[in-house]
Amino acid sequence: MMEIDENDLKKGPWTPEEDQKLIDYIQKHGHGSWRALPKLAGLNRCGKSCRLRWTNYLRPDIKRGKFSEEEEHIIINLHAVLGNKWSAIASHLPGRTDNEIKNFWNTHLKKKLLQMGIDPVTHRPRTDLNLLSNLPQLLAAANLSNLANPWVDNVLRLQSDATQLAKIQVLNNIIQVLSSASAPNMEAINHFRSSSIPDQNQLYEYLQMNAKLEGLLVNGSIGFPTHDQMQSKLTNYEANFQLPQLSGDQAQNIINGLKMYTASSNSTECVDQVANSSYSIPPSNVLPNLVSASPECSSIVSQIENQINSNDIISNPSSISITFEPLGDIMENEASDSYWKDFIEQASSQSWSMS
C-alpha cells in the first residue's frame, strides 16, 4: 500500500490527483529541475519519482496499448544487436519507453523466444545452453541427427558430414562462452586477446562465419524453415564462407581461455574433457583453410555491410550480435559511430520473414 519514507515523501502508485498536478505544472512551466519540481508543483514526492511518472506514463507523446507485430520484430532484432540497452532500443520505437519495452521483453518476448528454442540472451539456438555439461554428448547427438532443436537438426540433416558440424558447433560454443555477454570473464577474454594466437583476425573471420550460421539457424520465419529453404541457404552459405584453420597453438589458447573461464565455476572436469576430446578442435585436414584474413577493422565493417546488403544470404542483425571484445571495440569507436547508427537503422527495419 501507500508508503511514506523517512522524509515524509510518498512512494508507490500515483493517484489521478497527483498525476493532474504533475501534468498541470509541467504544461505551465516545463519540468525544469526535477529535484525542485515536487515542491513547486505541490507534490509530496521525490523528484525522481516525478520524472519517472512523467517520462514513462504521463508524457503526451507516449503510445499506449499493445505492441504491434512490427514493433515486436524491431525489438527482437534490436535486442540481438544491442542487448539489454532498453533506452537505445526505445529510441527506435517512437512513443515507447525503455521501461515499457523492458517489461514487454521480460514478460512476452523472452518466453516467446524460449518457446521457439532460441536463447533470448544470445539469440542462438538453445543447444548452446548448458554447453559445458553437454559437450560430451554433442558429437553423439550430431551423429544421430537427433538434437532437440529443430534448426540444428535441419542443418545437421543437410550436412554430408555430421561429425564435422559437431566440431564446428563445439568451437562455436567455446567462443560463445568466452565472449558471452551474460557472463563475461574479462580475464579469459583478455587472455584470448593478448596471448599468442597468431592471427586474431582469423578468429574474427570465424566469428563472422559463426554468426552467418547463426543467421541461418535463428533468422527466417518464426517457425521452422522448410527443407528447401535450408538447402538453398546452406548452398549459398557454403559458397561464400569458409572456416578458419586453427593451429595447435590457437587451439591450445582456446582451451586455456576456456580453462580460465571455467576455473571459477566448478567445471574443470568438462574443460578437461574438452581439452582431451578428439573433436574439441577442428583439425586442419577436416576444415578448409581461410581464403583470406581481413586484417583491418574496416574490412570487417565492410563485410558486415555486404552482409546487410546482400540478398543471397539472410541478413539478420543478430548475425552481428557478437560480443567478442575486439568487435566491441569497433562498436565503441567514435569514428564508426555513424556506421553503427546506419546499421542499427537498417537492423530495425529488417524484414523478419524469410524471403
Next chain:
DNA sequence: AACATCCACAACCGCATCCGA
C-alpha cells in the same frame, strides 16, 4: 465463495554517467 497462484506492469532502487561550477 474463498483462497492460492500467476502474471503484467508501474514504480522503485542503486549505480553509472553527465555536466557545470
Next chain:
DNA sequence: CTCGGATGCGGTTGTGGATGT
C-alpha cells in the same frame, strides 16, 4: 582536473487483477 548534484539506465520489486483450484 575534480567534485558534487542532476539525470539516465537497467535490474528488481511490489501491487493488483486475472485465473485456477
